[in-house]
Amino acid sequence: MNPYDVNKVREDFPILKRKIYGKNLVYLDNAATTQKPQSVIDTVVKYYSESNSNIHRGVHYLSQEATVVFEEARENIQQYVNAKEKKEIIITKGTTDSINLMANSFGKKNVNEGDEVIISALEHHSNLVPWQQLCKEKKATLKIVPVNDQGEFLFDEYVKLLNSKTKLVTVSHVSNALGSINPIKEIIEKAHEFNIPVMIDGAQGISHCSVDVQQLDCDFYAFSGHKFYAPMGVGILYGKEKYLEEMPPYQMGGEMVDQVSFEKTSFNELPFKFEAGTPNVEAVLGLNAALEYIKNIGMENIARHENKLLNYATQELKKIDGIRFIGEAVNRAGVISFLIGDIHPFDAGTIIDHFGIAVRTGHHCAQPILDHFNIPGTVRASFAMYNTIEEIDLLTTTVKQVKTMFE
Amino acid sequence: MNPYDVNKVREDFPILKRKIYGKNLVYLDNAATTQKPQSVIDTVVKYYSESNSNIHRGVHYLSQEATVVFEEARENIQQYVNAKEKKEIIITKGTTDSINLMANSFGKKNVNEGDEVIISALEHHSNLVPWQQLCKEKKATLKIVPVNDQGEFLFDEYVKLLNSKTKLVTVSHVSNALGSINPIKEIIEKAHEFNIPVMIDGAQGISHCSVDVQQLDCDFYAFSGHKFYAPMGVGILYGKEKYLEEMPPYQMGGEMVDQVSFEKTSFNELPFKFEAGTPNVEAVLGLNAALEYIKNIGMENIARHENKLLNYATQELKKIDGIRFIGEAVNRAGVISFLIGDIHPFDAGTIIDHFGIAVRTGHHCAQPILDHFNIPGTVRASFAMYNTIEEIDLLTTTVKQVKTMFE
Amino acid sequence: MEVESIRIVEDEIIEEFAHLEGWMDKYNYIIDMGKNVPVIDTKYKTESNLISGCQSKVWLYAEFRDGKVYFSADSEAVITKGLANLLIRIMNNQKPDAIINSDFFFIKKLGLKEHLSPNRSNGLMAMIKQMKLYALVFKTKASQTSGE
């Protein structure tokens, strides 16, 4: 598909026909969750209509069939992020779940009194609070890499924080509040000079960038299906085998055990060791369908299209008197965050909504970075493969309208 | 719908038209996961085609709409189990997740060195391994209520185990391996005489019995949506407010926090305190649709029908020479577990499968209870509202066939 | 009696709203309202007077004088302030019982809940709850004092 035919893409997303207050839905809340193409919805329907079954332990046909497609999905995910081994792909319920697994398993094992964990000032609460709590419990210290006023990760400051007490560096690939792309390749390289493993919170990265975990050489990479055109309720934790092998299990229950008696329990091998309970087969197959869909269109094409939208939005909104962009990193993806004069984001969002435009307002679960800018929140428009230049024009017109109403 | 019209019910489940090896699917693996009625599938499709959005923090229409239906679903769940407060309904990803939450939050807070936790010999690994690990970590002791050779909970033995060191009693409502219904009302009453809270693993109970948590007076009740005609990826933990209020959060991240800064984080109120990350809106709405469907048919009718199947299956299988029932509790629901002479359950299951009949074979994630009977596993047929007498006849004929093949 | 006087103000507001065509005018009206809210004294803009569950910060304060309740409020967001003012216009100068028993009829009548706040983000419901709570506290105190 070249040149990129956004109208053809839009046809694949049934929700885009939805009317809001009688107007066409303009969905610009993609950083919160993306919409689903028909092929993903169809996969879910087909699964429940023809193949639904619990997996792995069944001898019967349906169970074996479901197991096969489930494990094939895992393989496709492995290939998509170019992990070395299939067993390095752990199925979780979302990024938050993946990071909690990390904090409780990796963290519990490796972070001790006096140790340090490094995050950035840009993190979503999900990549902050688990580490904050871990450090509190372990009497370790959470170190924060500061950002500049463009919302850019300060690499030199980061390097200063690295030392022999650092047990993990964990930063977002792309900031959900500001859209800044962090220099993760350099971050990883630097940490590895000190033999420190690095985890990437890819919740926003996976949908805007091609990810190759071997090329990045990251030790862990986490993301959510629902922000990546897949159903809710599934996430991935990629981890290097050498780390995953040593890590103790997180949740306990069926599937993740090998032998169980009242005296003693032995745990299953990777990846099952980390997958307690009935997995969400539906959502994993849905994620697989989403991957197929994305591969067909091509992540390069998607990224190029989204970049065009981002640049156009920046250019057009900039023309409005009093507009303030929050986060102006040189490298940015998918997200534009702004304020209109002194208008409270909630006021702006309420009016924008009435034009059928879905933007997010507030702190975007990243309070600390807003504290940095000393603001209560922003208006955030975030883009996906199906957004259009016309939608950006609508947004711009609406923002002007908001201005007149409140000034 | 009275008398119960099973053929009408069957029409609502599209998968029942599936052919396996050219034969009609006979799905008797309902204790592993149940099939989904069309209304549940339609709810998922409608959600993704019309309303998909992230919830709770959005000002925009879709987000608010999704939030409203999500919270209405929580209310319906509350009403269904007759919880006193909506905030006592915590959304998890499944029973295993609910129990891990309990072990990590309630357990971490309340179980200390020298304390005791009581489970039964009938527990699924999910209600055993988390407690085993907790006790190991806390130097507490896991006490096991034994069963008799019918697979019945030994109440007198249970009473002997209760003492001031007991911090929690946690038992299954219905055993997934044997189908035994535990006397949970009496178990709870007895524990309360010692002021000990009781958690019920309702993974198998919820689909076969009416559950009224206030009438039972249980302190916690956990179950999975996928075993209750709902989509995968959602579970419930009901807990009494007074306990939930005191319990520390389990997973950390977005949604479950109130104020976040690098210095200090305060947690959100119930139920959100326990719901970190983007919830599985799809599956929660699906669970709501399943509840509606079940309410329409009536749990009493379902239970009566399933009981008829269970009795008929017992009666017919008993006629086969050499059949051994594993678990013959007087009170039983949904599950019949058996062995055919000395034929290994895997051998039996493989042949039964080729007749298009889905039964489960193996240890059913409940190794300890099979150790009690000194067997490597059983063949388990488990029933749901859509199974028929004719299907049981097929099963019986097939079991006879298996016998000839292996003897 | 008091409930009736609440109803009168409610009718007034409903009447005012009736003249507004389209949602833009309605919002403009609420925005205007926001400019005239009886602003809370800064010394009461404390953590404990913050209403939680709103996307913008909202402070609500109440005093009890001569058997009647007087509210003041503030918010970072103008729409929220406007909504607060609507509520205050109705509830100010009322006896606790009137507030406690009010069904906030006008909210339904204006479709405010559906139209403006299908969820908790603007805190309309949270503000009402807080107002009723204040009224309840005052009533309880009053009955204790009179009981002495």
Add this chain to the structure above:
Amino acid sequence: MEVESIRIVEDEIIEEFAHLEGWMDKYNYIIDMGKNVPVIDTKYKTESNLISGCQSKVWLYAEFRDGKVYFSADSEAVITKGLANLLIRIMNNQKPDAIINSDFFFIKKLGLKEHLSPNRSNGLMAMIKQMKLYALVFKTKASQTSGE
């Protein structure tokens, strides 16, 4: 050469299977096979000779004599024993290299994987993996010895 002799036994089995009509006969054949498996000496029925990933316990043991590998096995389940015996018939008395290089052609040809074991429960794949592993170990040892 050795691969060829493997292919001969495989063809034999394929031929035997060709006469069977319907899946019941095929299973009966496998069940019969299960009765003649070279049974592992009880002293080798140890934890370490257990193959994991099967629904029934399977033990597999191998010896290396005169440059050739000899397998024996046992299982609680007859079908698994039958499958083990099929594999053993083919792989017994072969040089390590032949085993390592075999593509287990007959499995595909008979549709065994699809028909009998779409997943890991009967351990067919696990058994093959284990056989190849044994062969590899023997080969390595042999080359070390000859290298001395």
